[in-house]
Amino acid sequence: xxxxxxxxARDWIDGISGEAFVARVQDYLSRVEALTRQQxxxxxxxxxxxxxxxxxxxxxxxxxxxxVTLANPNWGAQEQAELGRLxxxxxxxxxxxxxxxxxxxxxxxxxxxxxxxxTSPEPGSILIPTGGSTGGVKxxxxxxxxxxxxxxxxxxLLGGGPIDSCCVLPLYxxxxxxxxxxxxxxxGQIRFDxxxxxxxxxxxxxxxxxxxxxxxxxxxxxxxxxxxxxxxAALPESLAQQARACQLPIIPVYGMTETAAMVAAxxxxxxxxxxxxxxxxxxEARFQIEADGRLRIFSSxxxxxxxxxxxxxxxxxxxxDDEARLDDEGRLHVIGRKDRLINSGGEKIDPREVExxxxxxxxxxxxxxxxxxxxxWGQRLVVYYTGREQPAWKAQLREKLVNYKIPKELRWVDxxxxxxxxxxVGALANVAKVGASLVKTAEPKSRTTxxxxxxxxTxxxLPVRKTANLRKGRVSxxxxxxxxxxxxxxxxxxxxxxxxxxxxxxxxxxxxxDQDYTFHCGTLMPDHIHFxxxxxxxxxxxxxxxxxxAKTKAALAAAGLEWQRDFYDxxxxxxxxxxxxxxxxxxxxxxxxxxxxTDQWPHWHCSQEYRPEFVQHLDDQGAPPSQWxxxxxxxxxxxxxxxxxxxxx
Numbered sequence: 001x002x003x004x005x006x007x008x009a010r011d012w013i014d015g016i017s018g019e020a021f022v023a024r025v026q027d028y029l030s031r032v033e034a035l036t037r038q039q040x041x042x043x044x045x046x047x048x049x050x051x052x053x054x055x056x057x058x059x060x061x062x063x064x065x066x067x068v069t070l071a072n073p074n075w076g077a078q079e080q081a082e083l084g085r086l087x088x089x090x091x092x093x094x095x096x097x098x099x100x101x102x103x104x105x106x107x108x109x110x111x112x113x114x115x116x117x118x119t120s121p122e123p124g125s126i127l128i129p130t131g132g133s134t135g136g137v138k139x140x141x142x143x144x145x146x147x148x149x150x151x152x153x154x155x156x157l158l159g160g161g162p163i164d165s166c167c168v169l170p171l172y173x174x175x176x177x178x179x180x181x182x183x184x185x186x187x188g189q190i191r192f193d194x195x196x197x198x199x200x201x202x203x204x205x206x207x208x209x210x211x212x213x214x215x216x217x218x219x220x221x222x223x224x225x226x227x228x229x230x231x232x233a234a235l236p237e238s239l240a241q242q243a244r245a246c247q248l249p250i251i252p253v254y255g256m257t258e259t260a261a262m263v264a265a266x267x268x269x270x271x272x273x274x275x276x277x278x279x280x281x282x283x284e285a286r287f288q289i290e291a292d293g294r295l296r297i298f299s300s301x302x303x304x305x306x307x308x309x310x311x312x313x314x315x316x317x318x319x320x321d322d323e324a325r326l327d328d329e330g331r332l333h334v335i336g337r338k339d340r341l342i343n344s345g346g347e348k349i350d351p352r353e354v355e356x357x358x359x360x361x362x363x364x365x366x367x368x369x370x371x372x373x374x375x376x377w378g379q380r381l382v383v384y385y386t387g388r389e390q391p392a393w394k395a396q397l398r399e400k401l402v403n404y405k406i407p408k409e410l411r412w413v414d415x416x417x418x419x420x421x422x423x424x425v426g427a428l429a430n431v432a433k434v435g436a437s438l439v440k441t442a443e444p445k446s447r448t449t450x451x452x453x454x455x456x457x458t459x460x461x462l463p464v465r466k467t468a469n470l471r472k473g474r475v476s477x478x479x480x481x482x483x484x485x486x487x488x489x490x491x492x493x494x495x496x497x498x499x500x501x502x503x504x505x506x507x508x509x510x511x512x513x514d515q516d517y518t519f520h521c522g523t524l525m526p527d528h529i530h531f532x533x534x535x536x537x538x539x540x541x542x543x544x545x546x547x548x549x550a551k552t553k554a555a556l557a558a559a560g561l562e563w564q565r566d567f568y569d570x571x572x573x574x575x576x577x578x579x580x581x582x583x584x585x586x587x588x589x590x591x592x593x594x595x596x597x598t599d600q601w602p603h604w605h606c607s608q609e610y611r612p613e614f615v616q617h618l619d620d621q622g623a624p625p626s627q628w629x630x631x632x633x634x635x636x637x638x639x640x641x642x643x644x645x646x647x648x649x
Contacts, residue, residue, distance in 0.1 A: 153283020
């Protein structure tokens with residue numbers, strides 16, 4: 001399908017008219033066209049977090065046949081440096097990176113690209129990041145044609161017609177990008193929240209599905225969806241049974257960045273009726289099992305290779321390190337990664353068997369088996385799990401596993417140490433042999449391999465604590481505490497008008513109730529708001545702010561206001577940082593002399609579940625002691641103190 005402005009001009013993106021969207025596309029077109037031909041050959045870097053701005057910039061680059069590289073704006077110094085060795089974009093749309101024609105390594109926490117960097121991508125290339133904590137940053141090279149082929153394949157899977165989506169995934173990731181493109185290519189619509197799912201498609205990972213099943217109201221809502229694609233990890237049969245009992249339109253999917261997201265899926269009817277149903281190929285895809293059990297994928301949606309590496313031969317297909325089989329009907333059953341066996345004391349242990357046994361213990365919700373280095377055993381089998389603690393686990397596992405397969409340790413955690421893509425993070429990523437199908441392969445092999453991951457590596461599971469050498473900046477980690485500042489454009493001072501103040505308070509309550517985040521406390525100032533929250537696992541931090549802006553947009557517009565496009569956040573590190581930041585938020589209107597010290601600020605709000613310690617020292621009117629104002633520090637000083645504390649909370 002050709003990309004053209006007329007099709008972009010239809011009203012298909014929630015929150016903006018087609019006419020207004022095309023105007024934004026044309027603005028980006030002008031900015032790219034202003035570059036020299038040599039600069040255009042170096043391409044565009046896209047890190048925009050606002051999905052509408054991202055879409056406009058992306059389509060502008062594709063229309064001009066200019067290479068476009070997608071990147072995570074929250075990458076740390078290592079990932080930024082790896083990206084800088086791969087590409088040398090001439091212009092960046094978004095935050096976190098700087099593009100220049102002069103030398104330089106890093107400035108103000110941003111990666112700096114120079115014109116002396118590697119070979120420019122070919123015209124029309126769309127470079128999508130893959131890899132990560134264990135494999136470094138790689139850029140899978142796609143084209144408009146390969147992405148359109150993937151969209152048309154999913155359209156066929158769903159029986160044709162437009163595909164309407166609710167997307168809460170970052171668009172720099174293939175799973176988010178493809179939801180945007182499916183809506184465009186098939187004539188559908190897209191919204192960037194989950195407020196209205198009826199007739200729309202969503203993408204979940206198993207943990208998200210599990211939590212959704214815990215709410216009767218959420219289940220009733222999801223029953224109205226057209227399809228719920230589930231991937232990112234194996235779908236436990238116990239969870240699948242619950243979903244079947246609720247008659248949810250689940251489609252277990254298989255795919256990866258290299259195949260432009262999903263390439264195989266179990267149709268809804270088969271999922272509901274046949275527990276062990278295999279996956280059908282999507283579009284023109286076909287599969288071949290090699291002699292060693294690995295899967296080879298053939299598809300018109302395949303990437304061309306990794307930028308900076310040799311191209312793959314399309315006729316040879318793509319091989320990964322996942323073991324699979326084809327049943328008598330030619331359907332695909334992916335078993336898991338071929339290289340995940342753990343060697344402990346000379347015994348080979350399949351972590352899937354161990355995880356399945358632990359998962360059967362009453363109250364266990366999610367399981368991750370890993371092999372940690374051990375001077376005696378070579379690797380020590382350790383299992384992380386969530387849910388109810390298991391004091392008698394060893395005796396129960398002896399009934400299910402032979403002795404050498406019983407874990408040396410069973411560690412309870414509140415969340416598995418995985419990132420938003422389901423990959424192991426932190427120190428564990430550098431030492432652990434990972435079990436289950438949690439880390440996908442990314443390297444194209446010779447004529448013998450392939451992969452089963454998912455179309456939807458979402459934001460579900462939380463990293464464990466990270467040490468202080470991680471970079472500062474925006475990171476969207478579920479369970480993490482954030483100090484947020486959101487300003488009015490041009491700093492116009494009308495936020496305290498009753499209708500506006502009520503709208504902001506209502507969205508704080510709604511997002512708290514929806515579990516987007518746990519709201520702790522916040523205050524309204526004339527031209528900005530501050531609040532403290534703990535991020536939930538439904539949507540990312542950026543999507544939380546997008547939702548807040550969208551739900552308050554009308555109230556602001558009525559007062560002639562609009563939000564600034566970006567926002568400021570600081571992830572709290574120190575255990576005691578909440579108290580300091582809550583006190584700063586509380587004192588802010590007093591520090592700005594907006595009211596006498598004897599009065600109570602009416603726009604300070606605190607949840608019932610959170611009570612800062614300082615509140616007990618307020619006077620009977622709820623006002624602070626005058627000495628607090630004298631001793632108070634600014635936000636930047638607080639952040640510097642917290643940053644130096646050494647631990648992520």
